[in-house]
Amino acid sequence: MLKYKNCYINYRINANSKSNDDATIHIKKSSIDFVTTNSTSKSLPNPAELFLGSFAACMLKNVERFSKMMKFEYQKTDLEINADRLENPPRMDNIVYSLIIYSNDEKLNTRLLKKNIEKHGTIYNTVKRSCQITGMIKVESLQ
Structure with missing residues (x-):
């Protein structure tokens, strides 16, 4: 949605996770894995x-x-x-x-x-x- 003088831009991303597993954010052509479990807390961003x-x-x-x-x-x-x-x-x-x-x-x-x-x-x-x-x-x- 755009408005004259005040520009409103809408952003949209998608994220998903599975029980007892980590999650992923999907933005355009990129995917970013992130930690939701303790097992990967040292290797993935929180x-x-x-x-x-x-x-x-x-x-x-x-x-x-x-x-x-x-x-x-x-x-x-x-x-x-x-x-x-x-x-x-x-x-x-x-x-x-x-x-x-x-x-x-x-x-x-x-x-x-x-x-x-x-x-x-x-x-x-x-x-x-x-x-x-x-x-x-x-x-x-x-x-």
């Missing part, structure tokens, strides 16, 4: 990790998006996310990220990029309504 993965995907998609709009080039990024989970009620309480962008481009304005990511990220904005987010963006020169 729902909290998938949540943080979505947060990471939002940030990295916006790095690419804003590299075009802000006209800077980069070779790659590394993003590390740490989060604290509260027990009662169970929820994410604090997310801290460190984003390293590998670039020699002097036009890369990290302060503006950070502002744009924080202002225009769908997942970022959804999460910040319920949890504290802090982070930094650093540029590393290419050798």
Whole structure:
């Protein structure tokens, strides 16, 4: 559904599981297995990790998006996310990220990029309504 001035976009995924087995999320042509049993808790992502993965995907998609709009080039990024989970009620309480962008481009304005990511990220904005987010963006020169 689209609405003039306020754009509403509908997303749809499918997920399934079997009793005493793990589950799978199906998104477009991708499938992501995740843990619902104890037997694979060391090898498959859990729902909290998938949540943080979505947060990471939002940030990295916006790095690419804003590299075009802000006209800077980069070779790659590394993003590390740490989060604290509260027990009662169970929820994410604090997310801290460190984003390293590998670039020699002097036009890369990290302060503006950070502002744009924080202002225009769908997942970022959804999460910040319920949890504290802090982070930094650093540029590393290419050798």
